[in-house]
Amino acid sequence: MSEFIFNPYRRQSPSWDDPVFAPFKNDDIMPFHTSLPGYHPTPLIALPALAQKLGVKEIRVKDESHRFDLAAFKVLGASYAIYRFLKAHLGAEGESVSDMAELVRDLLAGKYAGRFLFCTATDGNHGRAVAWTARNFHQRAVIYMPQGTVEARIRNIEAEGAEVNIVAGSYDETVRRAAKEASRNGWQVIADTGYDGYMTIPGYIMAGYLTMFREMEGIVHHPDEPGVDLVFLQSGVGSLAAAAVWYYVHRYGSNRPTLISVEPTAAACLYDSIRYGAGEMTVAHGDSKTIMAGLNCGTPSLAAWPIIKDGIDLFLAITDDWAAKAMRTYYHPEGADPQIISGESGSAGLAACLALLEDSSMAEARRQLNIGSDTRVLLLNTEGATDPVNFAKIIAA
Numbered sequence: 001m002s003e004f005i006f007n008p009y010r011r012q013s014p015s016w017d018d019p020v021f022a023p024f025k026n027d028d029i030m031p032f033h034t035s036l037p038g039y040h041p042t043p044l045i046a047l048p049a050l051a052q053k054l055g056v057k058e059i060r061v062k063d064e065s066h067r068f069d070l071a072a073f074k075v076l077g078a079s080y081a082i083y084r085f086l087k088a089h090l091g092a093e094g095e096s097v098s099d100m101a102e103l104v105r106d107l108l109a110g111k112y113a114g115r116f117l118f119c120t121a122t123d124g125n126h127g128r129a130v131a132w133t134a135r136n137f138h139q140r141a142v143i144y145m146p147q148g149t150v151e152a153r154i155r156n157i158e159a160e161g162a163e164v165n166i167v168a169g170s171y172d173e174t175v176r177r178a179a180k181e182a183s184r185n186g187w188q189v190i191a192d193t194g195y196d197g198y199m200t201i202p203g204y205i206m207a208g209y210l211t212m213f214r215e216m217e218g219i220v221h222h223p224d225e226p227g228v229d230l231v232f233l234q235s236g237v238g239s240l241a242a243a244a245v246w247y248y249v250h251r252y253g254s255n256r257p258t259l260i261s262v263e264p265t266a267a268a269c270l271y272d273s274i275r276y277g278a279g280e281m282t283v284a285h286g287d288s289k290t291i292m293a294g295l296n297c298g299t300p301s302l303a304a305w306p307i308i309k310d311g312i313d314l315f316l317a318i319t320d321d322w323a324a325k326a327m328r329t330y331y332h333p334e335g336a337d338p339q340i341i342s343g344e345s346g347s348a349g350l351a352a353c354l355a356l357l358e359d360s361s362m363a364e365a366r367r368q369l370n371i372g373s374d375t376r377v378l379l380l381n382t383e384g385a386t387d388p389v390n391f392a393k394i395i396a397a
Contacts, residue, residue, distance in 0.1 A: 049335030065384030080208030194303025245311030294345030
């Protein structure tokens with residue numbers, strides 16, 4: 001059964017001064033992304049027929065299945081973190097790195113080819129993003145993936161020129177294995193989860209996700225007030241959700257929209273930390289058996305948690321049947337709404353929206369949020385069909 005909890009630790013006007021959050025203030029994030037080959041803002045798609053059916057004013061979907069050629073948002077964080085790492089290390093070696101455009105051109109041209117090897121653990125999308133960035137910057141990558149990862153996600157990473165190693169264990173065990181091998185071999189870890197002794201790179205990754213929200217400025221993110229009331233945020237370890245919280249707090253303050261964290265019930269580490277951890281990080285209580293592979297994370301990111309704890313309004317944990325229903329809803333749209341291709345994790349935002357609006361167990365949450373015909377909803381489709389076999393089975397059901 002899907003579950004919810006309102007955040008008793010939410011702060012009206014939070015501020016975060018830890019150095020790990022300093023990258024959020026950088027002014028080179030979006031300029032860096034726009035300098036990459038193939039960059040264009042991903043579309044913001046309106047679904048008026050679905051909104052009418054569900055009894056809300058608007059539903060808009062930021063469709064990250066069109067992000068570069070990778071069908072997922074993760075490259076925004078991985079590419080920016082790798083760029084900032086290279087800038088720091090090349091600068092320390094005496095290279096001229098002060099001009100961002102020049103440095104990016106040099107990296108893309110292979111001026112510093114083969115100097116570094118990047119390593120990470122992944123369920124698929126983040127590892128592909130690391131491998132893609134490494135290839136484009138003429139560096140090497142080794143990617144660790146948990147046992148049971150679908151073949152298509154493995155092949156997608158190998159197609160970017162990376163070495164893939166399968167770990168007999170969970171995602172959290174894969175993170176530990178990648179960190180161990182990187183330390184032993186002198187590789188640089190590019191992980192999107194923070195842990196003791198490893199916080200700088202996750203800070204850059206979270207900051208890289210700001211581009212997604214800045215692309216919506218002038219459309220739903222107006223100068224003085226948000227043009228949206230509810231924002232549903234996929235929350236694996238919490239990095240994307242933390243970036244969203246930072247963006248909305250700093251842009252709108254106490255006038256920010258309601259921010260909703262979405263996780264699978266089988267791996268709801270943020271939800272469980274709020275409900276059972278007395279506001280402190282705890283491991284997920286579920287069995288980690290979920291089709292939402294990109295959200296199958298047992299431990300929150302230490303880098304993201306302070307922002308999550310202070311800024312998320314509502315935590316939802318949803319069952320897999322809602323994710324499957326959301327994939328079909330996107331693929332077989334209402335009325336004249338456009339079709340959206342969404343994978344299991346990509347559909348989680350809509351899945352949570354459907355559960356919140358349709359599940360009788362969510363009636364109290366609906367009442368407290370005062371959802372009605374004037375409510376404007378923002379969803380993030382964080383991935384396309386990254387597992388084509390399972391995608392075909394689900395949409396055909």
